[in-house]
Amino acid sequence: MTTLILAEHDNTALLGATARTVAAAKNIGAPIHVLITGHGVSAAANAAAKLDGVEKVLVADHESLAHGAAEPVSEAILAIAAAYEHIAAPATTFGKSAMPRVAALLGVMQVSDVTKILSPSSFERPVYAGAAIETVEATADKVVFTVRTSAFDGVAETGSASIEPVGFSPTARTSRFVSRESAAGGGGVDLSSAKVVVSGGRALGSAEQFTEILTPLAEKLGAALGASRAAVDAGYAPNDWQIGQTGKVVAPDLYIAIGISGAIQHLAGMKNSKVIVAIDKDPEAPIFSVADYGLVADIFEAVPELTKAL
Amino acid sequence: MKIFVPVKRVLDANVAVRVRPDGSGVDLANLKMSMNPFDEIAVEEAIRLKEAGKAETITAVSIGPTQAVDTLRSALAMGADAAILVRADGPVEPLAVARILKALVERDQPDLIIMGKQAIDGDSGQVAQMLSALVGWPQATYASKVEIEGTAVRVTREVDGGLETIEMDLPAVISTDLRLNTPRYASLPNVMKAKKKPLEEIDAASLGVALEPTLKIASTLPPPARKSGSKVETVAQLVDKLKNEARVI
Numbered sequence: 001m002t003t004l005i006l007a008e009h010d011n012t013a014l015l016g017a018t019a020r021t022v023a024a025a026k027n028i029g030a031p032i033h034v035l036i037t038g039h040g041v042s043a044a045a046n047a048a049a050k051l052d053g054v055e056k057v058l059v060a061d062h063e064s065l066a067h068g069a070a071e072p073v074s075e076a077i078l079a080i081a082a083a084y085e086h087i088a089a090p091a092t093t094f095g096k097s098a099m100p101r102v103a104a105l106l107g108v109m110q111v112s113d114v115t116k117i118l119s120p121s122s123f124e125r126p127v128y129a130g131a132a133i134e135t136v137e138a139t140a141d142k143v144v145f146t147v148r149t150s151a152f153d154g155v156a157e158t159g160s161a162s163i164e165p166v167g168f169s170p171t172a173r174t175s176r177f178v179s180r181e182s183a184a185g186g187g188g189v190d191l192s193s194a195k196v197v198v199s200g201g202r203a204l205g206s207a208e209q210f211t212e213i214l215t216p217l218a219e220k221l222g223a224a225l226g227a228s229r230a231a232v233d234a235g236y237a238p239n240d241w242q243i244g245q246t247g248k249v250v251a252p253d254l255y256i257a258i259g260i261s262g263a264i265q266h267l268a269g270m271k272n273s274k275v276i277v278a279i280d281k282d283p284e285a286p287i288f289s290v291a292d293y294g295l296v297a298d299i300f301e302a303v304p305e306l307t308k309a310l
Numbered sequence: 311m312k313i314f315v316p317v318k319r320v321l322d323a324n325v326a327v328r329v330r331p332d333g334s335g336v337d338l339a340n341l342k343m344s345m346n347p348f349d350e351i352a353v354e355e356a357i358r359l360k361e362a363g364k365a366e367t368i369t370a371v372s373i374g375p376t377q378a379v380d381t382l383r384s385a386l387a388m389g390a391d392a393a394i395l396v397r398a399d400g401p402v403e404p405l406a407v408a409r410i411l412k413a414l415v416e417r418d419q420p421d422l423i424i425m426g427k428q429a430i431d432g433d434s435g436q437v438a439q440m441l442s443a444l445v446g447w448p449q450a451t452y453a454s455k456v457e458i459e460g461t462a463v464r465v466t467r468e469v470d471g472g473l474e475t476i477e478m479d480l481p482a483v484i485s486t487d488l489r490l491n492t493p494r495y496a497s498l499p500n501v502m503k504a505k506k507k508p509l510e511e512i513d514a515a516s517l518g519v520a521l522e523p524t525l526k527i528a529s530t531l532p533p534p535a536r537k538s539g540s541k542v543e544t545v546a547q548l549v550d551k552l553k554n555e556a557r558v559i
């Protein structure tokens with residue numbers, strides 16, 4: 001029995017989601033191999049080789065893999081799938097786009113967004129925006145799953161795995177990369193691994209006020225910025241700051257919700273944070289039902305005051 | 311050009327979910343069911359392509375119980391031209407949904423499939439990618455913009471870290487994200503007209519796809535409750551609690 005993990009990287013650096021997926025996979029109890037797909041990815045491969053618990057790093061290097069297109073990436077996984085019982089990826093937009101393809105072509109279901117591994121065939125995962133937790137048992141001889149990375153702490157970088165190239169040539173019809181536009185701002189702190197998240201909702205009222213009110217607080221706390229869907233839809237914050245059922249799921253040590261009412265779809269993305277603070281002027285806002293500390297106040301007064309007090 | 315839009319009947323997004331305490335599942339009895347919100351966005355996008363002269367016909371497809379006819383009628387009322395109900399009574403897993411859709415794709419030969427990125431009940435997020443892999447067409451998940459130029463389609467995708475634009479040759483599969491569009495409401499005359507639009511019914515069993523679930527759901531339970539917190543009166547009190555009680559700053 002061996003487990004294969006699809007690595008998340010940006011062609012130069014390995015992203016934290018990979019170390020968290022390795023941590024999850026350790027619960028299976030089988031040796032772990034990591035597959036790096038991409039083009040010119042030796043730095044990411046070297047980083048993966050250092051992850052504790054990884055026995056071998058496989059590198060599929062091909063032009064078609066350079067931008068992470070799901071069609072060739074899933075083909076590269078399938079090419080080596082025979083040797084593995086478990087195949088996993090972080091539940092990032094990259095992992096989520098490729099893995100169901102692997103599952104379908106292997107003729108099995110994917111277990112999506114695993115939050116706990118109970119045994120090699122038994123997993124917990126949230127459904128209905130986290131309103132229920134399902135325990136599922138995989139009955140097939142191959143298990144394909146994605147990992148909700150916020151539910152696992154990453155492994156240390158104390159390993160020294162071997163690195164091996166694997167041959168790859170694509171055959172599937174595929175999409176073609178045109179361009180990529182990176183989200184601006186955010187103070188450079190990665191949302192999915194931040195210890196503190198400062199998150200703003202519709203109440204911020206404009207992109208300018210979102211920045212003006214929240215950035216100084218985030219800077220003081222070394223926090224990443226997040227947002228509700230309403231704030232993203234209104235253009236106050238970039239799309240990949242959205243936290244919730246259909247955005248990112250985070251579980252920082254401290255989550256500060258500012259002018260966010262706390263719809264179930266938002267709670268789905270943050271309610272497992274260790275400490276939750278909510279600031280909202282409506283004492284009945286549902287966000288207070290999950291907040292450890294709630295402050296009923298006008299954000300335009302309370303947040304600058306908070307920033308100053310820190 | 312012919313567009314297929316798979317639509318799922320799910321518990322309405324605004325209804326509070328009731329989880330049966332014995333672990334046997336979510337209680338759906340007498341609750342409002344609606345079209346999965348992402349699928350409404352998919353229907354809307356297909357209609358806009360048709361209105362822009364880029365598509366001729368839109369077929370909505372649903373796999374589910376007889377009541378899924380309501381979901382299909384909603385799609386027809388919004389502006390789809392025809393509908394297919396693939397009748398299946400128990401829960402149908404994403405893999406079986408993808409296999410059923412593949413069978414219909416082979417039969418009806420659409421040029422484009424637009425569907426939701428995720429059904430908000432199971433939160434699986436699998437069918438679009440599975441279907442794309444099974445039929446061998448390129449995929450664009452999490453679309454926030456779709457433009458068709460001749461036989462190519464250009465899609466902007468919402469991905470971690472920003473936006474990505476890719477191009478595909480038709481036929482292709484697209485899955486929708488929330489910001490692709492805002493779905494229209496069906497007008498009353500259109501709701502009436504929808505009743506006369508063609509709706510084909512097929513038995514899932516006749517398509518030769520195995521429907522037995524392969525993931526066994528051992529239990530469905532409410533999430534562990536958070537211990538209830540407290541309100542603070544002032545910013546100073548908040549700072550004090552965070553420093554001395556929670557010790558997070």
Ligand SMILES: Cc1cc2nc3c(=O)[nH]c(=O)nc-3n(C[C@H](O)[C@H](O)[C@H](O)COP(=O)(O)OP(=O)(O)OC[C@H]3O[C@@H](n4cnc5c(N)ncnc54)[C@H](O)[C@@H]3O)c2cc1C
Pocket residue numbers: 200201202203227228229230231242243244245246247248259260261262263264265266269279280281282285297298299300323347348430
């Ligand atoms: C399929 C689907 C998926 C979704 N996915 C997500 C998701 O991933 N993430 C997400 O966040 N949402 C998601 N939503 C949307 C969700 O249902 C809510 O609409 C959204 O979270 C509301 O955002 P909000 O709290 O910022 O806005 P609102 O609900 O409008 O809340 C604004 C809050 O600000 C307060 N306020 C206003 N002015 C002030 C002031 N001056 N001072 C203090 N407080 C003030 C108000 O009292 C209110 O509580 C989804 C919805 C659907 C249907």
Ligand SMILES: Nc1ncnc2c1ncn2[C@@H]1O[C@H](COP(=O)(O)O)[C@@H](O)[C@H]1O
Pocket residue numbers: 316317318319346348349371372373374402404407425426427428429430432433434435436437438
């Ligand atoms: N039973 C179904 N009938 C029709 N379409 C479905 C069904 N289940 C899923 N889909 C489609 O697949 C998308 C993703 O669903 P899922 O993979 O289950 O999260 C949905 O948004 C629908 O477009």
